[in-house]
Amino acid sequence: MSTTHTRDTVAAGPPPDGTRRPRPLNSAFSRTAPNRPLLGALGIAGLLALWELAPRLGAVPERYFPPVSEVLATLAERATTAPFWEAVGHTLYGWALGLGIALAAAILLGFALGAAPRLRAFTTSTVDFLRPIPSVALIPLAVLVYGTDIRSTLLLVVYACFWLIYIQVLYGVADVDPVAEQTARSYGLGRLARIRYVVWPTTLPYLMTGLRLAAAVGLILSITAQLIIGSPGIGDQITNAQQGGAVALVYAWIVATGILGVVINIGVRALERRVLRWHTSVRGEAAA
Amino acid sequence: MNHQNHQPNHQGERPAMLKVTGLQKIYNGGATAVEAVRDLTFELAEGELVCLVGPSGCGKTTLLKCIAGLMAPTGGTVELADRPVLAPPPGMAVVFQEYGRSLFAWMSVRDNVELPLKEKKLPKARRTELVTESLEAVGLTGFADSYPWQLSGGMQQRVAIARAIAYEPQVLLMDEPFAAVDAQTRADLEDLVREIWQRLGVTVLFVTHDIDEAVYLGERVLVLSNSPTVVQDDITVDLPVERDQLTTRQDERFTDLRARVYAQIQRAKRGTDQPVA
Ligand SMILES: Nc1ncnc2c1ncn2[C@@H]1O[C@H](COP(=O)(O)OP(=O)(O)O)[C@@H](O)[C@H]1O
Ligand SMILES: [Mg+2]
Numbered sequence: 001m002s003t004t005h006t007r008d009t010v011a012a013g014p015p016p017d018g019t020r021r022p023r024p025l026n027s028a029f030s031r032t033a034p035n036r037p038l039l040g041a042l043g044i045a046g047l048l049a050l051w052e053l054a055p056r057l058g059a060v061p062e063r064y065f066p067p068v069s070e071v072l073a074t075l076a077e078r079a080t081t082a083p084f085w086e087a088v089g090h091t092l093y094g095w096a097l098g099l100g101i102a103l104a105a106a107i108l109l110g111f112a113l114g115a116a117p118r119l120r121a122f123t124t125s126t127v128d129f130l131r132p133i134p135s136v137a138l139i140p141l142a143v144l145v146y147g148t149d150i151r152s153t154l155l156l157v158v159y160a161c162f163w164l165i166y167i168q169v170l171y172g173v174a175d176v177d178p179v180a181e182q183t184a185r186s187y188g189l190g191r192l193a194r195i196r197y198v199v200w201p202t203t204l205p206y207l208m209t210g211l212r213l214a215a216a217v218g219l220i221l222s223i224t225a226q227l228i229i230g231s232p233g234i235g236d237q238i239t240n241a242q243q244g245g246a247v248a249l250v251y252a253w254i255v256a257t258g259i260l261g262v263v264i265n266i267g268v269r270a271l272e273r274r275v276l277r278w279h280t281s282v283r284g285e286a287a288a
Numbered sequence: 289m290n291h292q293n294h295q296p297n298h299q300g301e302r303p304a305m306l307k308v309t310g311l312q313k314i315y316n317g318g319a320t321a322v323e324a325v326r327d328l329t330f331e332l333a334e335g336e337l338v339c340l341v342g343p344s345g346c347g348k349t350t351l352l353k354c355i356a357g358l359m360a361p362t363g364g365t366v367e368l369a370d371r372p373v374l375a376p377p378p379g380m381a382v383v384f385q386e387y388g389r390s391l392f393a394w395m396s397v398r399d400n401v402e403l404p405l406k407e408k409k410l411p412k413a414r415r416t417e418l419v420t421e422s423l424e425a426v427g428l429t430g431f432a433d434s435y436p437w438q439l440s441g442g443m444q445q446r447v448a449i450a451r452a453i454a455y456e457p458q459v460l461l462m463d464e465p466f467a468a469v470d471a472q473t474r475a476d477l478e479d480l481v482r483e484i485w486q487r488l489g490v491t492v493l494f495v496t497h498d499i500d501e502a503v504y505l506g507e508r509v510l511v512l513s514n515s516p517t518v519v520q521d522d523i524t525v526d527l528p529v530e531r532d533q534l535t536t537r538q539d540e541r542f543t544d545l546r547a548r549v550y551a552q553i554q555r556a557k558r559g560t561d562q563p564v565a
Contacts (some may be wrong), residue, residue: 073366098543147297156303175422177389179384179386179389180382180389180390180392182353182356182358182382183384183390185358185376185379186356186357186358186374186376186380186381186382187376187403187404187407187451187455188378188404188407189403189404189407190407193407197392197395197403202395204394277434278393278394278395278437279393279394283437
């Protein structure tokens with residue numbers, strides 16, 4: 001499966017830079033604003049046309065590669081049924097719960113260890129060892145311990161998401177500006193007040209980057225777990241459709257997965273823009 | 289406080305507010321130890337405005353951080369109103385050189401100024417009052433809801449000053465606060481500092497590397513030597529209390545004092561280790 005690959009590319013993404021260099025979050029909008037959506041729409045239209053024509057003209061075997069109209073019709077039809085939304089619900093539940101647990105744990109541990117440099121140094125090599133282990137390698141273990149229970153899915157999602165967020169939190173906690181820190185101390189802010197008013201806001205841009213990466217990876221793993229372990233959800237539905245020879249349905253589910261991913265990404269980015277109104281990456285829009 | 293209290297300092301007339309005795313600071317950066325400050329002893333009387341000049345890198349920021357309780361000195365003591373400073377003391381506010389990094393980008397101007405007051409547990413009504421007054425004092429009344437990064441450098445520095453005066457400190461430390469603003473803004477901010485000092489009766493230690501600024505602002509100028517740093521000279525500025533950017537700077541006395549400070553700095557740069565007797 002391509003999970004390992006996805007992990008690698010995602011994990012290799014550049015860490016955000018607190019204040020010095022704006023991240024490319026909104027630069028794409030500013031310069032080519034009028035053309036972007038249009039070009040995007042044209043690109044999608046082109047892809048759809050190709051997908052429709054290639055099977056119809058016999059360029060690819062229609063048996064394995066049904067035209068897009070058929071796939072979308074199947075999807076539209078399924079989307080009116082309860083089992084469809086149940087499966088989506090299962091997948092999203094595993095995703096959200098796993099992401100939530102990973103987020104909470106990463107924030108707690110990241111802040112605790114960020115405040116204790118010795119402990120952090122002590123755990124660094126362990127983290128460097130555990131972090132590259134692909135979550136999917138834990139599938140046999142998960143099945144052994146939890147069977148097809150949702151906890152199997154959670155284990156995989158939490159494991160993958162945790163490291164992505166945790167590393168970012170560690171970067172963020174370490175990035176506190178000494179001048180800001182000294183200002184806070186000279187005005188009598190205690191430890192907790194400094195965490196709340198200085199360390200937390202400094203970490204937030206990093207945390208949001210971690211969350212964005214983890215949200216995407218979490219969805220992949222939620223579906224992967226269902227696909228391989230067979231616990232209920234979209235992944236399980238894809239396996240069923242494939243085994244029943246319903247090729248169009250397999251594609252319909254894949255398209256649904258893609259849409260889900262896009263929606264989640266839009267959601268996280270909206271959250272990011274809201275939470276980081278003051279940050280260099282978002283500021284341009286906020287000030288305008 | 290009225291102007292009579294700000295006649296040039298005569299030793300013993302006013303009680304000491306800040307006392308620095310034999311202060312030494314050695315940075316231990318691994319193998320190499322840097323002695324930033326060797327042996328500094330001086331006093332600030334209550335309500336005095338003293339400027340500290342010295343060549344860049346001579347340890348002015350180091351000294352200020354030791355006074356502010358942000359850094360433990362290697363030797364010597366700092367006393368604020370007869371009590372030793374071991375941690376940031378309640379009655380002290382610092383305006384840092386790097387104002388851009390000292391203001392919290394994630395908070396509005398109002399919240400930046402109000403945060404220390406919240407930590408002081410002042411009631412909401414009093415906080416609002418102090419924030420409004422201090423922003424008015426620095427001429428930023430309409431900018432309470434702006435974010436620091438929406439303001440120019442000079443305005444940001446004024447926010448930092450507003451935050452310091454809203455805190456109602458006994459002692460105000462300023463570390464080259466105007467080094468990075470343009471000449472016109474700088475002149476305005478200098479007058480602002482003198483005005484605030486006269487109005488609030490606060491004790492001010494103003495660090496600068498600019499000789500003119502030191503003489504224009506101070507009641508006294510302390511000249512620091514090159515690193516390892518000692519007090520090279522202590523000059524009383526006997527200029528009238530009311531100062532004016534144009535006339536004061538053309539005053540003959542001003543020119544004399546400036547020449548004296550300049551000569552001392554030159555001596556300091558040549559690395560004469562002996563403080564002036
Ligand atoms: N954290 C530090 N570690 C080691 N050396 C330092 C540190 N901070 C300052 N110094 C050194 O101490 C000396 C005085 O620095 P500083 O107090 O910043 O001078 P100034 O504010 O007068 O320009 C300089 O030589 C500087 O390199
Ligand atoms: Mg300095």
